Amino acid sequence: MDRATFFTNFELLAEAPNGLAKIRDLILQLAVRGKLTHQVAVDQEDPTWQQFLTDFDTRPPRPDLEGMPPLDLPGSWRWTGLREVAVPCGQKKPDASFTYIDVGSIDNRMGAIKPSLAVIEPGSAPSRARKLVQQGSVIYSTVRPYLLNVALIDREFDPPPIVSTAFAVLYHKSFLEVRWLFHWLRSQPFSAFVGGKMKGVAYPAISDSEFWRGPIPLPPPTEQRRIVAKIEELMTLCDELEVHQKARNNIRIRLQQSALQHLAAASEPKSQAAHWLRVRDHFHILHDTPDSIPRLRQAILQLAVQGRLVSGSPIFVEWNGVPRLPPPVESPTYWVWTNLENLLEFGPTNGLSPKPVVFPTATKVLTLSATTSGYFRPECFKYVDQEIPNTSNLWLRDSDILVQRGNSLDYVGISAVYTGEPRQFIHPDLMMKLRVVTGLLPEFVHFVLNSPFGRTYFRERATGTSESMPKINQQIVRSFPFPLPPLGEQKQIVAKVDNLMSLCDELEERLKQSQTLGEQLLDSVVQQVLGA
Secondary structure (H helix, E strand, C coil): CCHHHHHHCHHHHCCCCCHHHHHHHHHHHHHHCCCCCCCCHHHHHCHHHHHHHHHHHHCCCCHHHCCCCCCCCCCCCEEEEHHHHEECCCECCCCCCEEEECHHHEECCCCEECCCCEEECHHHCCCCEEEECCCCEEEEECECHHHCCEEECCCCCCCCEEEECCEEEEEECCCCCHHHHHHHHCCHHHHHHHHCCCECCCCCECCHHHHHCCEEEECCHHHHHHHHHHHHHHHHHHHHHHHHHHHHHHHHHHHHHHHHHHHHHCCCHHHHHHHHHHHHHCHHHHCCCHHHHHHHHHHHHHHHHCCCCCCCCCCCCCCCCCCCCCCCCCCCCCCEEEEHHHHEEEEEEECCCCCEECCCCCEEEECHHHCCCCCCCCCCEEEECCCCCCCCCCECCCCCEEEECECCCCCCCCEEECCCCCCCCECCCCEEEEEECCCCCHHHHHHHHCCHHHHHHHHHHCECCCCCCCECCHHHHHCCEEEECCHHHHHHHHHHHHHHHHHHHHHHHHHHHHHHHHHHHHHHHHHHHHHC
């Protein structure tokens, strides 16, 4: 695919997974290779460019500029170094009020200074507040530079600004268009150069001296301005497409939610059938991306809790002695609702979390990741150097139900059923274990606890001082309002849910494969365009 065909299909290619991010990167890659606009001979006549060429072509060899990025440039361009086209603005210790620009002041997606900045008195100045800057400069964070905290100082500040020593400050010379410098510093070829010079692990950085040895491709000033205008025209189009995509996705999500909520709320068979048809007939629109499938799974579980997945029988005498609750959600009239504590053979009890060790032992304690997905994952454990008696209730046995008592609000209360041999794992302190009585399927309990009804119940009751780790307690689990269909109907519901979840898994995998194929296709197109 050539460049003309690419730009003709710009909007279509933007729909690929990560399409806009890759197109933004491609725009810069084409720009710095001289492939975004055409070269014009008259550009060579610019006096500042002529003076630059005279100085450039008569200078002695520069060893530090050898090994420039292997980019094929137009013949009228020159490879040069950052120190040839820009200068720093100096440093000083603050002696008056100043506007402080640190790394956190940068909107790295937009490449701009955030609107609200701190004004600091000299006596309170951070030790890193030293570098001077002026309008028309570009600042580049040399600490974790892969985050692209790069910005153009495009306005005046009152009081005058001082930036952190984490930045390199570049003020352009007369033959350099400042926005050409800005876009080059954010391009993939320059990022690759910096990546090869970084040192450090926790906070990798490039030193100022190494940074200033960095290369830059230089077209004539008039061409620089023309390329910059084209870059910003295309970037604006990308921004508009992104806004359109987000609006469309929000509409799609609202349609999904509305369709599934109406389906769950329908009480009459005729109304249920109509909403099923609406979901079926528009399925390809409502569920066309992998991120739509979790909402479909939740709708299935909500319908299961309400007794709408299978046809049951009103003849029901299995739970006559159980204390009853008013149904908190609409369900078949012959179902019994009661607190979960009336249905437990054991628990809930908290687990144990001894200090883990790096060597194998006889005791394996699960991590939260073992159940965060809602299904048991036996590979998620740590060894602990502590002997647990064989008779301890910490050991898990097949069909035990595990409930996370501490996690983020998205996961607190999530449950999974342990499937495996006894005495293979103990459960950790942030999980509760429970075992239900005969006549109640653990799989059915698991579906109810993880349904929208169950998730809402736990989220609303979670407490704690840390927003990242709200918790529920044993009494909250015991008080959970639980629906009781006949055992035969539980089995039908579990079988139906399992079947529908398998279909969801297959659909999700197909959608992921489709996205991967689309992403690979776009990668191929990008490589063809760059090589054209």
